[in-house]
Amino acid sequence: MKQIFHFRYPLTFCFLLITLLAGPQGCATNPVTGKQDFVLMSEADEINLGRKYHQQVTKEMPVYPDRKLAAYIEQVGQRMARVGDRPQLRFQFTLLDSKEVNAFALPGGYIYITRGLLAYLNSEAELAAVLGHEIGHVTARHSVRQQSAATVTGLAGAILQATTGVQGSSDLFNVAGKAVLSGYGREHELEADRLGARYLARAGYDPQAMIEVIGVLKNQELFEKQRAREEGREPRSYHGVFASHPKNDKRLQEVVGEAAHLKVSGKPRVAREGFLDYMDGLAFGDSEDNGVVLKGRFLHKPLDFGLNFPEDWKIENLPDRLITLAPQQKAYMEIRVEPLKDTLTPFRYLQQKGFKTLRNGRELTIAGQRAYTATTELNTKFGQRITRLTVLYADKHAYLFIGLSHEKTDQPRFDPLFQKIARSFHRLSAKEKQLASGLHIKLITASPGIRFSTLARQSPIPKYAEAQLRLLNNLFPDGEPVAGQRLKIVR
Numbered sequence: 407m408k409q410i411f412h413f414r415y416p417l418t419f420c421f422l423l424i425t426l427l428a429g430p431q432g433c434a435t436n437p438v439t440g441k442q443d444f445v446l447m448s449e450a451d452e453i454n455l456g457r458k459y460h461q462q463v464t465k466e467m468p469v470y471p472d473r474k475l476a477a478y479i480e481q482v483g484q485r486m487a488r489v490g491d492r493p494q495l496r497f498q499f500t501l502l503d504s505k506e507v508n509a510f511a512l513p514g515g516y517i518y519i520t521r522g523l524l525a526y527l528n529s530e531a532e533l534a535a536v537l538g539h540e541i542g543h544v545t546a547r548h549s550v551r552q553q554s555a556a557t558v559t560g561l562a563g564a565i566l567q568a569t570t571g572v573q574g575s576s577d578l579f580n581v582a583g584k585a586v587l588s589g590y591g592r593e594h595e596l597e598a599d600r601l602g603a604r605y606l607a608r609a610g611y612d613p614q615a616m617i618e619v620i621g622v623l624k625n626q627e628l629f630e631k632q633r634a635r636e637e638g639r640e641p642r643s644y645h646g647v648f649a650s651h652p653k654n655d656k657r658l659q660e661v662v663g664e665a666a667h668l669k670v671s672g673k674p675r676v677a678r679e680g681f682l683d684y685m686d687g688l689a690f691g692d693s694e695d696n697g698v699v700l701k702g703r704f705l706h707k708p709l710d711f712g713l714n715f716p717e718d719w720k721i722e723n724l725p726d727r728l729i730t731l732a733p734q735q736k737a738y739m740e741i742r743v744e745p746l747k748d749t750l751t752p753f754r755y756l757q758q759k760g761f762k763t764l765r766n767g768r769e770l771t772i773a774g775q776r777a778y779t780a781t782t783e784l785n786t787k788f789g790q791r792i793t794r795l796t797v798l799y800a801d802k803h804a805y806l807f808i809g810l811s812h813e814k815t816d817q818p819r820f821d822p823l824f825q826k827i828a829r830s831f832h833r834l835s836a837k838e839k840q841l842a843s844g845l846h847i848k849l850i851t852a853s854p855g856i857r858f859s860t861l862a863r864q865s866p867i868p869k870y871a872e873a874q875l876r877l878l879n880n881l882f883p884d885g886e887p888v889a890g891q892r893l894k895i896v897r
């Protein structure tokens with residue numbers, strides 16, 4: 407949660423923002439196929455479009471503040487771009503400060519990887535494979551129309567629609583939805599894999615790193631499916647194109663295998679140890695700037711506030727708001743923060759936000775701060791719902807709490823909880839401030855006999871610690887550390 411509003415990309419391995427619709431129609435020679443493509447824009451237009459989107463991306467998504475790491479990624483990326491099919495194009499690689507597992511490309515050579523994805527990689531060759539795949543999309547001038555709003559599922563989607571009128575802009579909805587990749591998408595993905603493998607070989611890496619890295623994403627997907635099942639929701643999809651594990655995928659094996667004859671002589675570059683050195687200290691999960699989710703609570707250091715939730719409620723920290731869901735999505739609450747511009751009373755504030763008819767309103771004080779609570783009726787996809795609204799003023803910010811239940815009849819049961827959550831607003835204690843600093847990756851050397859179950863018990867990772875540690879070290883779903891092996895843990 408930030409004070410400014412962000413938009414977010416769907417959670418796919420690479421989601422191309424290239425829109426052919428944006429460019430003029432014409433013919434251009436495709437640098438990979440050498441054929442004339444009918445609907446390609448000129449290179450100058452492509453670069454201009456990319457630059458425009460790049461400004462938007464970096465405005466909306468923070469860049470990870472580590473220059474050394476950024477320089478390393480740029481160096482690996484350039485090594486791959488140099489041997490690509492458009493070496494004259496100026497590629498630029500950006501590490502984004504997001505916990506989401508994602509990488510994507512913009513037209514004109516702008517490539518992005520999130521720290522969320524970086525954390526799960528275990529060698530420079532794997533990093534090169536991710537970047538090579540994205541370079542492949544750019545060199546092949548793949549273009550997909552921006553996916554129409556992804557299917558929004560569940561209660562979260564419904565409430566978002568219901569409250570659109572409240573906040574106006576709302577590009578974020580697809581975060582709750584499932585990204586859908588068409589067959590057309592699969593062809594492009596395979597081609598990007600093929601090109602990426604080719605560049606890996608030319609740059610001196612083993613092209614098999616492509617299969618390795620798709621395996622990393624496949625494991626994320628398997629883990630996500632497992633989690634979704636336990637949490638009773640739709641899984642989000644990643645690379646999303648391989649039904650079977652990449653190690654068993656024949657077509658993928660074929661396209662990557664084609665690069666084998668390009669292998670440079672001598673031992674291919676893997677650079678596991680050198681890569682791992684860079685991982686030491688990398689932020690993991692939520693970052694201090696955006697607020698940290700822990701079991702049953704949310705802590706935000708920059709704004710100096712904490713909230714408590716029932717322990718079995720799921721908390722999702724989105725760029726523009728915090729959402730929390732009761733088990734089986736029986737109730738939903740969202741919390742937004744915005745700077746107070748005018749000297750409105752809390753009551754007037756709610757009215758100005760579009761909540762015209764307020765019932766049972768009353769003023770109250772929460773942690774010494776002025777607040778107001780009332781109910782209103784909202785139109786949701788499930789029909790009319792009585793909704794609990796609370797607004798609280800603190801440090802020239804308004805905190806808006808919106809809570810409603812899925813079933814009409816559940817409202818009386820959940821209403822006291824909605825109010826309790828709002829009343830839990832408090833300043834951070836010294837201990838909470840420490841917790842609000844977020845988690846970081848730490849490198850250790852595995853001692854003999856150490857098991858992930860033990861490491862998980864000592865881990866501050868709030869949920870699924872054992873699976874998370876395996877994923878971080880590419881030992882999912884049931885691998886164990888080997889004595890002497892360097893391991894990523896979380897502190």
Ligand SMILES: [Zn+2]
Nearest residue numbers: 419420595598
């Ligand atoms: Zn891709």
